[in-house]
Each structure stands twice: as C-alpha cells, then as structure tokens.
Amino acid sequence: MSPLLEELIQALRCLPGVGAKSAQRMAFHLLDRDRTAARRLAEKLIEASERIGRCTRCRTFTEAPVCALCASSSRDPQQLCVVETSADLYALEQATGYRGLYFVLHGRLSPLDGRGPREIGLDHLAQRLAEGEVRELIVATNPTVEGEATAHYLSEIARAADVGVTRIAHGVPVGGELEYIDRNTLAHAFNGRTRVG
Amino acid sequence: MSPLLEELIQALRCLPGVGAKSAQRMAFHLLDRDRTAARRLAEKLIEASERIGRCTRCRTFTEAPVCALCASSSRDPQQLCVVETSADLYALEQATGYRGLYFVLHGRLSPLDGRGPREIGLDHLAQRLAEGEVRELIVATNPTVEGEATAHYLSEIARAADVGVTRIAHGVPVGGELEYIDRNTLAHAFNGRTRVG
Numbered sequence: 001m002s003p004l005l006e007e008l009i010q011a012l013r014c015l016p017g018v019g020a021k022s023a024q025r026m027a028f029h030l031l032d033r034d035r036t037a038a039r040r041l042a043e044k045l046i047e048a049s050e051r052i053g054r055c056t057r058c059r060t061f062t063e064a065p066v067c068a069l070c071a072s073s074s075r076d077p078q079q080l081c082v083v084e085t086s087a088d089l090y091a092l093e094q095a096t097g098y099r100g101l102y103f104v105l106h107g108r109l110s111p112l113d114g115r116g117p118r119e120i121g122l123d124h125l126a127q128r129l130a131e132g133e134v135r136e137l138i139v140a141t142n143p144t145v146e147g148e149a150t151a152h153y154l155s156e157i158a159r160a161a162d163v164g165v166t167r168i169a170h171g172v173p174v175g176g177e178l179e180y181i182d183r184n185t186l187a188h189a190f191n192g193r194t195r196v197g
Numbered sequence: 198m199s200p201l202l203e204e205l206i207q208a209l210r211c212l213p214g215v216g217a218k219s220a221q222r223m224a225f226h227l228l229d230r231d232r233t234a235a236r237r238l239a240e241k242l243i244e245a246s247e248r249i250g251r252c253t254r255c256r257t258f259t260e261a262p263v264c265a266l267c268a269s270s271s272r273d274p275q276q277l278c279v280v281e282t283s284a285d286l287y288a289l290e291q292a293t294g295y296r297g298l299y300f301v302l303h304g305r306l307s308p309l310d311g312r313g314p315r316e317i318g319l320d321h322l323a324q325r326l327a328e329g330e331v332r333e334l335i336v337a338t339n340p341t342v343e344g345e346a347t348a349h350y351l352s353e354i355a356r357a358a359d360v361g362v363t364r365i366a367h368g369v370p371v372g373g374e375l376e377y378i379d380r381n382t383l384a385h386a387f388n389g390r391t392r393v394g
Binding site: 003008028043044052062064090 | 201
C-alpha cells in the first residue's frame, strides 16, 4: 500500500470506534468518491481544534467566551445541572424539557489518574455557588464508582454553600424488562422505590 | 450546540458508516482528548486528497506515477488479476500468496449509472493485453449481477487478445455451515463442484 495511504488510514484510527478495517474502508471511500468532503472535514477539524474552547460559565465546548445556553435569558439561573461531559449535556437537552443551566466537569474524580477536584473544575463550581443565585444543584454524573464518588463530593460542595441537591433517578430503563436487567440496577430500583398512592 | 461544533459533526458524517450519534461521539472525543490527532488527521486528509492519484499501469491508488506493486521486479507480469476496487486488491494481497500483477477497475459496468467500459478503464486494459506480456487474466470481480456482467465483458476482451481467462472460485465460505448458506451460493457451489479423487 502507498505510504501516504497508510498514513491516512493510521490517522483515521484516532477516531473512537474505528479499527484497521473501518479506517481502510473510510480512506478508500473518501479517495474514490468524495475528496471534496475529505477537504471540508479537514478544514473543520483544524478550525474546531483551534477555535473551540470552553465556556467560561459552564465549561461546555464553545467557540464563544460564553456558550449560547449560559448567554440565554430564557433559562432559569436558579437550577444548575452538573454533568460529566458535553455529550451528556446535549443528551439531557434533547431528552428533557429542563430550562435551567448546566455545569460540565469534563471527567469525574479519579485520583489515580491525577484527576482531582481542581482538574474537573470543582473550585470553579464552588465559586459559582458562592455567587448565591443557584438554589438547586442537580447531580447527573454517571452511576459508576467514580461517578458516585464525584456525586458525593458535589453534594458536600452544595451543602457548604447552602444549596439544595437533587440526583437524577437510577432504576429500570423505560422499555426494559425486569428479567433482563442487571442485579445492581434492579437492587437500586427496588431500594429506591417511590410512593405512588 | 455551538455552530462550529455542529459543522464538525456534520463534516464527520461524510465517513461511511458514521451516523449522527457516532459523529457526535467522534467530535467530543477529539476535542476533549486528542486535538493533536485531529490536526494530524486533517493534514493527512488534505495531503491524500491532493497527492494520491492512480497508478498509470494498474490504476490503484498511489501518490507515485507507478505503484510499488507494478514497479516491483519480483512480480510475475504474465498474470494479471482484475479487481473492482483497491480495497479488493489489498484483501487479495493480504490473504493469498499471489505473485502476479493487478488491474483495478474502480467500479463495475453499470450502464444505468453511466459507467461503461471506458469509465472502468477497459480500453486501458485492452491496450495492456495487446502488449502481449500477459498470459492469464484472473477475473476477481464480485459475484453480483453487475460484477458478473463485468466478468463476462472481461472474458471477451481477453479472448480477443488471445489471453487465457480464469475466475476465482465462488462457493461455500471456509468455516461456513451449509445449513446457513443462502440458496444462490449453495446452488453455485453445488454446480461448480470439482473432482477430488
């Protein structure tokens, strides 16, 4: 295979979920049918790498100093939802009717990997809560061990600032069948049952 | 979502097999963890789009006038294997011990899509056979309707140039179980049975 083609295939493998075979398929597809799209993708990759930074308020990805969500006057500044990633933020925006604001950690507490409170912006979050506007901190970290530890830490920060804390519900997924749900989730759903009548 | 981020996600969708969800995941991954890789990918996309052309002998992708295979003195110029795509060429190179040369059509005959003999380089192939060096034309087009039509056309070109024609075998895949093989393949394998004793 030509050296340049090998290099392109190797470079494509930086994309998550793309192995040797898919990368080869992508390279041939672009060269064969769509060099214009390949060039446009290259331009966007460079432009995004250089210009997209983090919102100074919520830390989500944006090319502006403050993102559109934080700049919006129609969102309720008394509610602040904490998520691990920008992808989680967009998932919540698409699925829920939430009208408050967000705070993006870009990770979770993981001391062994050198990610402490400062690395995930918790000092920044504490300052934000100290401003006194936020009334409810909605914790939406993932239900993993590290996500739970982060959630615990977030609760403490909120209590120190006298801000109410809520947590999104964990339980049986809608459309899931009890029989096929893993034991942890089922135990969590059972213990977290709510009164309906 | 920020406009530039939307544009990057949209641009990533030019890759085959990448839908809205994967494109979003790729964009976040690159921005979050690997902007250096994103820039390297961008460079390779531009370099490959601009510099990779087709080998003047076999038409495979290469940045040189003649590809490494065609330029090699250790390959047998009497055997010429015709494949539909460069991907097929590499698949054969990786799987077989074939030591002859290749000819890449970059497609197959498909008059309805405006792909006639000239578009897939058959005039070029006829010239090549007229040079008199090739003794065996190995047809390795795909066993689809259009691939079969192309194979038929290739046989005629070879016969006109008095070159022997062979076809790669089609039948039950190695490791496949008869019970689960589609009817066409099974009929083909049965009719194409070979004598073993």
